[in-house]
Amino acid sequence: MPNDEGLRATGVTVRLGGLTAVDGVGLEAPPGTVTGLVGTGGAGKTTLLDVITGLRRPAVGTVHLDGADLTSCAAHERARHGMARTFQRPEAFGSLTVQENVLVAAELHTARQRRRRDARRSAAILADSLLERVGITAYAGRRAGTVPMGVARLMELARALAAEPRLLLLDEPWAGLPVPTARSLECLLRDLAAEGLAVLFTENDLDLVMGVCDVLYVLDAGKVISHGPPARVRSDPRVRRLRPGRAERLS
Incomplete structure (x- = not known):
């Protein structure tokens, strides 16, 4: 029977040609929680959202929403199960x-x-x-x-x-927003979570999202290198030691 555990992605791997774009990623976004997925361009964030929403099939891995296995479901079927998404470029x-x-x-x-x-x-x-x-x-x-x-x-x-929806997925929702509007969006996401919605978003800038998330995942080269409460993630040596080309927007 379906329950209210929210999103659970397990062992998701995506290969694009000879490149492993997402490498064994596990991620959860419970109801009533704002979950952030942070990483620089090319880290695999959008590819992972594509898998979660059914726009791309993983080589291996599973996607569950409220206990229902949606791994083999098409995007429109997942929408009927309660997923809704925005994109980097608004459609x-x-x-x-x-x-x-x-x-x-x-x-x-x-x-x-x-x-x-x-x-x-x-x-x-x-x-x-x-x-x-x-x-x-x-x-x-x-x-x-x-x-x-x-x-x-x-x-x-x-x-x-x-x-x-029961699960709201946002791909870089702050891009292009003026500061006052960005702050209003933070408040809105917190309000939506307080109403029981599971919210998962991607972003490049760790500093930008420190105050809005309950849980943060940091993705680098397709792998989750750290996850947990924002303050703990920010101080994680694995995050702080990201090589300069990838760390410039995570410090």
């Missing part, structure tokens, strides 16, 4: 407004749960509430292809939340 319907982009996601979700008339009404209410929650109501009527990158990221976050 949007550029000709639609910001509000319409979120509304499409909300309608897809509510249509599975309610009668058509009720679904449309509920989707509109949900979309508007999410625009307000992520702080971009002022951009609701703007075409998605014309808004700043930071707004596009928050729009994609709103679309992900429209699915009312």
Whole structure:
């Protein structure tokens, strides 16, 4: 029977040609917790998210969500099990407004749960509430292809939340955000976790995420070299001894 243990990835290995991009990685993201996956470019963070969300099959390893083995499930099946994700480069319907982009996601979700008339009404209410929650109501009527990158990221976050997921995966969500908006996003992620959501995000900069995470994993050359509470990870000699080319954004 499914339970509420959140995400558990075990022994995930991905080989790309002759390169091992992810090497035996194990990772957990429990409900009510903000989990960070930190590493420089090329460390394997996005590849690991691709495996978790079903966009890439691992050579070996398993992915479970709330006790259900999703290793062989396609991406859309994992979404139905409660996964939602954002990407490094926001994906949007550029000709639609910001509000319409979120509304499409909300309608897809509510249509599975309610009668058509009720679904449309509920989707509109949900979309508007999410625009307000992520702080971009002022951009609701703007075409998605014309808004700043930071707004596009928050729009994609709103679309992900429209699915009312149990696991939220964010790929470098702070990229392109001004400092005040970045701080607001930190508070939002903490609030979402407090409501019982499992949150997992990737980031390059360890300092940036010290105050938002409950647990940190540091990935280097496809391997987890340290994990645990942020303060302990930051002081870990294995993290501090990263060679200069990889450590410049982790110190």
